Amino acid sequence: MKWIIGFLAVLALAVGVLLISRLPGEDAIRLAGYVATAAFAALISLVLRWRASRAQQRNKRAG
Incomplete structure (x- = not known):
């Protein structure tokens, strides 16, 4: 999932650079x-x- 988001971000950046x-x-x-x-x-x-x-995770562990 993180790779898909990263790929979409790079793609959006490339499109933005072309438009600018x-x-x-x-x-x-x-x-x-x-x-x-x-x-x-x-x-x-x-x-x-x-x-x-x-x-929040740290507080849950501390109890």
């Missing part, structure tokens, strides 16, 4: 900024969820 490369300079920079901001927010969200689930 076809835009005029200023629009491409603006869109790339939006995409980078969204990707950073998604990464932070995943890290926070991962840490919360680890803490």
